[in-house]
Amino acid sequence: MKRAGLRTQLFNPMQSLKVSSLVLSAALVAALFTGCKKDKDATPTGAGTVDIEFEHTVGDVDLDLTKSKAAYKTAAGDSFRVTRFIYYVSNVQFNKADGSSYKVPNSYFLVNEANAITKHLALADIPTGNYNSLTFTIGVDSARNVSGAQTGALDASNGMFWSWNDGYIFMKLDGKTPPLTAGAPEGGLVFHIGGFRKPYSTIRTVTLPMPSGVLLSVLSDHSPELHLKADILKVFNGPNPISFTNRTGYTRVIDTMNGANPGPNSVAVANNYANPAAGMFSIEHVHAN
Amino acid sequence: MPFSRCLFLLLVLLAGCGLPDVAVAPVQTVPGTGQPRNFPAMRYALAGNPPDAATFALGRRLFYDPRLSSDSTVSCGSCHQQFAAFAQAGHRFSHGVAGRLGSRNAPALQNLRWKQSLLWDGGASNLETMPLAPLTNPDEMDETLPHLLAKLNRDAEYRRQFAAIYGPGAIDSYRFLRALAQFTASFTSANARYDHYVRGEAGGVLDAAELRGLALVRQHCQPCHATDLFSDDSFRNNGLDRRFPRDSGRAHITRDGRDAGRFAVPSLRNVALTAPYMHDGRFATLPLAVAHYAGGVQPSLTLDPALRRPDGTLGIALSAQEQADIVAFLSTLTDADFGRDPRLAEPR
Numbered sequence: 001m002k003r004a005g006l007r008t009q010l011f012n013p014m015q016s017l018k019v020s021s022l023v024l025s026a027a028l029v030a031a032l033f034t035g036c037k038k039d040k041d042a043t044p045t046g047a048g049t050v051d052i053e054f055e056h057t058v059g060d061v062d063l064d065l066t067k068s069k070a071a072y073k074t075a076a077g078d079s080f081r082v083t084r085f086i087y088y089v090s091n092v093q094f095n096k097a098d099g100s101s102y103k104v105p106n107s108y109f110l111v112n113e114a115n116a117i118t119k120h121l122a123l124a125d126i127p128t129g130n131y132n133s134l135t136f137t138i139g140v141d142s143a144r145n146v147s148g149a150q151t152g153a154l155d156a157s158n159g160m161f162w163s164w165n166d167g168y169i170f171m172k173l174d175g176k177t178p179p180l181t182a183g184a185p186e187g188g189l190v191f192h193i194g195g196f197r198k199p200y201s202t203i204r205t206v207t208l209p210m211p212s213g214v215l216l217s218v219l220s221d222h223s224p225e226l227h228l229k230a231d232i233l234k235v236f237n238g239p240n241p242i243s244f245t246n247r248t249g250y251t252r253v254i255d256t257m258n259g260a261n262p263g264p265n266s267v268a269v270a271n272n273y274a275n276p277a278a279g280m281f282s283i284e285h286v287h288a289n
Numbered sequence: 290m291p292f293s294r295c296l297f298l299l300l301v302l303l304a305g306c307g308l309p310d311v312a313v314a315p316v317q318t319v320p321g322t323g324q325p326r327n328f329p330a331m332r333y334a335l336a337g338n339p340p341d342a343a344t345f346a347l348g349r350r351l352f353y354d355p356r357l358s359s360d361s362t363v364s365c366g367s368c369h370q371q372f373a374a375f376a377q378a379g380h381r382f383s384h385g386v387a388g389r390l391g392s393r394n395a396p397a398l399q400n401l402r403w404k405q406s407l408l409w410d411g412g413a414s415n416l417e418t419m420p421l422a423p424l425t426n427p428d429e430m431d432e433t434l435p436h437l438l439a440k441l442n443r444d445a446e447y448r449r450q451f452a453a454i455y456g457p458g459a460i461d462s463y464r465f466l467r468a469l470a471q472f473t474a475s476f477t478s479a480n481a482r483y484d485h486y487v488r489g490e491a492g493g494v495l496d497a498a499e500l501r502g503l504a505l506v507r508q509h510c511q512p513c514h515a516t517d518l519f520s521d522d523s524f525r526n527n528g529l530d531r532r533f534p535r536d537s538g539r540a541h542i543t544r545d546g547r548d549a550g551r552f553a554v555p556s557l558r559n560v561a562l563t564a565p566y567m568h569d570g571r572f573a574t575l576p577l578a579v580a581h582y583a584g585g586v587q588p589s590l591t592l593d594p595a596l597r598r599p600d601g602t603l604g605i606a607l608s609a610q611e612q613a614d615i616v617a618f619l620s621t622l623t624d625a626d627f628g629r630d631p632r633l634a635e636p637r
Binding site: 145146147148149150151155156157159161163164165166167197200262263264 | 337408412413414415416417418419421422424425426434435438461462463465466467470541542543544
């Protein structure tokens, strides 16, 4: 326990009410000891929790899997709708301005637009302090791609594991696009991005700064919330703009635009959504709570 | 101390007391857990999935259960037969569900603890997740993992067996794959006559032709069929074809043209049992497979350098007598104990 936590309890009675008396008395005892120390620069050693909420958008519009036909438009002007959006977030790390950081151990999450619970990550035991950025991997590190049978987010039965050329599918973005010729059925969009072997590794790690002037303050007695936005348009835009009508470089499977399987197509898409300058993910806002 | 070991000690103590023999079940042992003296260190180490008799028995049941396929007609054991070193005897390609044919010869399953990658193109990196490839391949078992797990969870005996090992809770992919791996990891073959010869054990006698064959194998074959595993676990183009339109092998995985026509170097162990030969089973007999290296090697950009002689000719210069000697030696790599170990057989 640390002084920062105690201060909040003392000056914010509403917060204190939420804390059980046992924890409170433990905090007070700890605070008494801490208070006796002369070293005013003692680093807080407690821990708190952080919630991360994912919001999926298409540009500025909320993603809606139930939208029919030409719901959205890419920057290139192609219409499309989305039927599935799933991706891995792993190796979550909180960074401070002084260059130090805290990596959340064993952090593997599968975020699925169709399953609201998965869009909420509850991270416990984050050391207290002020963090100015968040780092995570979009996908799964190479070691875990070859570690055999696994559980939880990495369970092979989640439908995110390739068996014939093994490894995890890091992101699945499926959808439909209007037919190239009038009267034909809709074309399919199949972006299954994965691959961990060089030269076609699509493991991408992004670092997202907190919004300007804001720090993520982790305290022992509240749960700040980070709201992350994932903008699907960025999958199709960036260093490798993707057009659904000019499908050069992509396998045509009937009228399907198929970016699946490890290879150069997957790499191009990953370089779009993990573009350091303007990638898919950004921190929208922080609730201090 | 585990119950089984207590029981064993108790039996030993009782035996020491000179009591008459009693009818007891044999002490269960998991085969293939030893480190043969002439093998390198295991890659799939014992500690990662510690062998125990109950899990091994469960893995064995899974391996031979046709319900693992979509129409419950094909088990792992259908295409991997014990008497053929867990290859399929006499089949270029194996039949999957509904009589569908695959495009590659079912490889022998042996000494899998020592392998860096699996499948002819090395597309599987871990013994535990490798079965997902044949389980989900439409031409093989054509099943989905969720559907397969649902079937297992509907079976009371499987539920009981899994719970006894892993505790309460549904049978999930982790438990399923770990149990199956306990069985496939047990396929250690290290008791051929050749092994007794190199380890200086009883029965390790090679005749003159076999000894000549051994010398030839060491000279000409062991750059690729290296160590006493008789494979260096690499991918090589052994000159079967000039072009690879139907199956590019390793390049299918790496998308690298330099890997076109390269396939995993198979072990020569038990090779006399695993006909037909090569990734597509094109050679029906062992003499034909050996003759390929002497006179059948085809040129291509990715042909292995070991099969190019300094004068530009291809293959390995081997007289008819030398080829016969090599075939004679290869029969000393047959491990009869492995082929008939009742612990590895289909449970009755």
